[in-house]
Amino acid sequence: MSNRNETWIALHRLMLATRELDRVIGAADGHWHPALGEEAVVAGCYHGLRQGDALVPHYRGMIAASYARGGDLARLLAGLEGKATSYTRGRYRSDVCGPIEFGIIGLYSGALGPTLEYAAGAALAAKLDARGGVALAVFGDGTASRGNFHEALNLAAVLCLPVVFVCQNNQFAISTSSAREHGGRIVDRAAGFGVPGQLVDGNDVVAVHDAVQGAIARARRGEGPALIDAFTYRVGGHMASDPGNYRSSEEVEKWKARDPIALHEARLLSEGVLDAAKIAELRAAVSAEVEAAMRKAQSDPMPGPEVLGLDRVFAGGV
């Protein structure tokens, strides 16, 4: 199988996993933040990073990112409730913070924004090491209103850091639509930092993946940061329980018609990468994997008091 075909299948697989995660978790937990409709950005970004690269994902898609980097799905799902089997044994939540052991820097608080700066710092570390490492930061369009976006991009530009910033632009921050969230387009902010900006169709997983990989390659060559505006739409509510009635159903339907999974499936078929039977097989396999992981996670135990570790707040103890 050609390299390209392998990549396309892997991208599809990750999109399917992302959607299955939404379905399975969303049914169990009204507080879950689905990435419905945004799977192309999730898969396009998180597939294909190198070992040693730093990944700083958006919270929406964090479990998929952790999974793509090699995390065990059952343990990741155990982190939704803080089970003892999760990567932090229940000390923290997996839906906003992936395991650091996979090179992931997640959200260690509820505050959106600072992770872009952590990504710049991870890129600075990579630059000091000079072994071609990069950092990839993904963030929401709403998050782009935070001053952290500005400080991180400017710092990265001035220090010529190997970091790629991708806006998972789903046109909403909770109920706030783009028009009320930001003047101008996110992509147009790149020029103000002297950084290349690229608008991509965020419903086309290949377009996203190629853009991200292109920017990463450029960063690896020492040519500095880039900003990608991956334009898509949040088809679901902000949370699983959010009816999202602050926008028209026509708008939602219009975007549903551009479903990234359907689009890529059509391409796989038309380019002869997979036939209908193989596609169905893939779907079934992913579905079974996610469901099995969820069953395991749900039956796992909660942590005991030994996990609390009031004397383990500092590295080195006390």
Place this chain on the structure above:
Amino acid sequence: MSNRNETWIALHRLMLATRELDRVIGAADGHWHPALGEEAVVAGCYHGLRQGDALVPHYRGMIAASYARGGDLARLLAGLEGKATSYTRGRYRSDVCGPIEFGIIGLYSGALGPTLEYAAGAALAAKLDARGGVALAVFGDGTASRGNFHEALNLAAVLCLPVVFVCQNNQFAISTSSAREHGGRIVDRAAGFGVPGQLVDGNDVVAVHDAVQGAIARARRGEGPALIDAFTYRVGGHMASDPGNYRSSEEVEKWKARDPIALHEARLLSEGVLDAAKIAELRAAVSAEVEAAMRKAQSDPMPGPEVLGLDRVFAGGV
């Protein structure tokens, strides 16, 4: 005398006052931040605001801004050392914070950046009042690296606030040159907020003034915020005592040759607004005024303990 001529003379007068302030204060205080070479931005911005408009000046030029708004020069200079006769009776410093009674919002701490947000808020108040009031915010190129710049501009854009942001772009933040302070040009940041951006010659007082007044008129009409990048050069050190040896003397000399006061003086002469004698007269008058104010300020007393007011920290007491 025509309206235009009056304005040109007033602009010249304010530039001269700014330079005299630098000369007189700089001789007395090594910590003073001179605006040498930047007088066209100072005068171009601060001349001609309406009563009721909010003015949020850059710290470099604060005394000139306060003077332009009607502050008593001797009292303003008394604020350099916290004399009892200053506008805050010594509680705070006049070199970074002008008197609020003149509609000035200065720096109430050492932190650069938040004043841009205060300007947005003042503009929001004006918008709610709907009487055509505006806010004018001036800030340094270095300050534009702070996240506050981003949040303030975006908020102003989204809420269509009547506020004009002017970057007093002297190409330095202490020792940090533009190239190491920001990727891209400040003016190019406007597009990212969907706001008009205008680059002006910051050594041409008329160009600055016209641009600022144009943007203010637009804001008064309800058409929203604007960003002006007034490009100039800090001919002096960061402080009076700073030799500024982190840049070449050729660069400094090149910009000295474009002295804004000399440029405007030449225009006043060539356009027949003032003759050489009148210009000399103006200079002498301004010089005498500043010197007299400084003498007065220096002989004024320090505050007594009654100013301390530990029970006056809260409005309403205690």
Place this chain on the structure above:
Amino acid sequence: MARQTMQQAVVAGIAEEMRRDAGVFIMGLDIGQFGGPLNSCKGLWEEFGAARVIDTPISEGGIVGAGVGAALMGKRPIVDIMFLEYLGLVLQQLGCDGGAMHYYSDGKARVPLVVRAKFGVGPYHGHAYDYHAWVAHLPGIKVAMPSNARDAKGMVKAAIRDDNPVLFLEHMGLYHGTRDEIPEGDIVVPLGEAKLVRAGRDVTVVAIGAMVRRAQLAGEALAEEGVEIEILDLRCIVPLDKERILSSVAKTGRMVVVSEAMKFCGSGAEIAAMVAEEGFRFLKAPIGRVATPNVPIPFARNLEKMIIPDENAIAAGVRRAMATG
């Protein structure tokens, strides 16, 4: 008389002030049509419209800064920053600058700004951090934290009318909980007055927010052991009602300070230190502090529960205080 939850009472108080004074407006994220997280602003947009109930971008520093600016120009803004967990994003504008303006301007500037924030361990999992001590450390800004719906209404109205910045804290565990009878008419609870919620002779228990109810439960259990605690609901950390605290300790000779905020350098330390300095002569026993230990709030529900003081922890603290002196 209306029976209202704390959420309803706060919104009702804001609405009354918005009706009374055209200068009052509110801004924040998702507070318009969406009604605010946990319905923190439900109904305001419908009544007052988008001009006075302003949806904003995710720019906490920007909107608190804009609140400061608008307040300086004579408005009375309310800024809803969603969660107290974001206090670190606005401290410069709200506290350092906003708190200093009145004093530094020699009394000429006024900053009548209310910043609202939800916090606390409760049914909503996350955003529980209580960082109010940071603001209490700064001059010129008040800190209010109601323990019940009636006070919440009266205190939010007082906060809006106050000419100083006020940090107004809404505990998510109390938010949609029990309903209180709220008297009709203009109830205003002055900021800085602690309330006696249980009289007792043995130990003074100083509590605030959600800890008040837990202290009451502890009080009932302790009464059965013959220990009568006196409970003060502090209501405000700034201004601190030193008189009521000291006069209660003068009576009981013992004090336990209860706090959901982390113990080290929390505001409970201030209360204990104040009494150790100004009320030492009354003390018969060590001053106890029952507080959340200094640890990042763990996520697993059972771990989380272990660290937040409950009625048992409070009762244990009281018993320790009774064991000496």
Place this chain on the structure above:
Amino acid sequence: MARQTMQQAVVAGIAEEMRRDAGVFIMGLDIGQFGGPLNSCKGLWEEFGAARVIDTPISEGGIVGAGVGAALMGKRPIVDIMFLEYLGLVLQQLGCDGGAMHYYSDGKARVPLVVRAKFGVGPYHGHAYDYHAWVAHLPGIKVAMPSNARDAKGMVKAAIRDDNPVLFLEHMGLYHGTRDEIPEGDIVVPLGEAKLVRAGRDVTVVAIGAMVRRAQLAGEALAEEGVEIEILDLRCIVPLDKERILSSVAKTGRMVVVSEAMKFCGSGAEIAAMVAEEGFRFLKAPIGRVATPNVPIPFARNLEKMIIPDENAIAAGVRRAMATG
């Protein structure tokens, strides 16, 4: 032996660690060719070059955030934020996030980051604010404040080697003041050990930073009155050396806590509260706090002087402690 100022000692300590460990680097505003405000980084750029002595834009949150990110990836960054007055701009990254990462990751993340900041009333007029209590309130981050050049060198080296974020505070009034003899070789002063700087039987005086010298002056004056104070130089607020404090109070029975930071909710409150809880049985008198009142630091030099504790204020606090019990 070299005679060095605190500024020189801190820079020498950093340079030694940069030589020892290629993972150590420093970033901040104007720290390269300019050498840092008050020469805080003088000579580092010349020795280590622009790759490891990195000039940055005015983006305090950005550079502290970048420090956190680089530390997570195994570097040992030092970030110079110029002045502690800007702490409110970096609290989220440094404290709330940075302090929680080790714990939340179940011990897998480490954030060996040092944030340096100057502060304090001294010859430099402005930027004096001392907000360290904010950080002390948070879990997972240490707070160090040397009172002399020797400790400054040893503590900055310990801070750089520490696997946790450390806020390292440099008092501008001590910075270019007296010189200390600094022994040759690798002096490291462990974080969390208070130092006895004067032994005495009557009153324990807990001081830190510039207050240590003032306490010593007060001690000399008081000795002439026959009052012998015992002075502890705290050196770190986190970790707090509870043992040394308590054992001193066990001996003297009296304590005065001295602090240049504002009194209300300052770290002095924590020390007083800790002793009122854990050392109550030793106490013969109220715990005194001598601290700056909660007021924005006034600008006029004479007003500023009135609010910062000096040796007379400290002596007066000691006399009050002696007057009872």
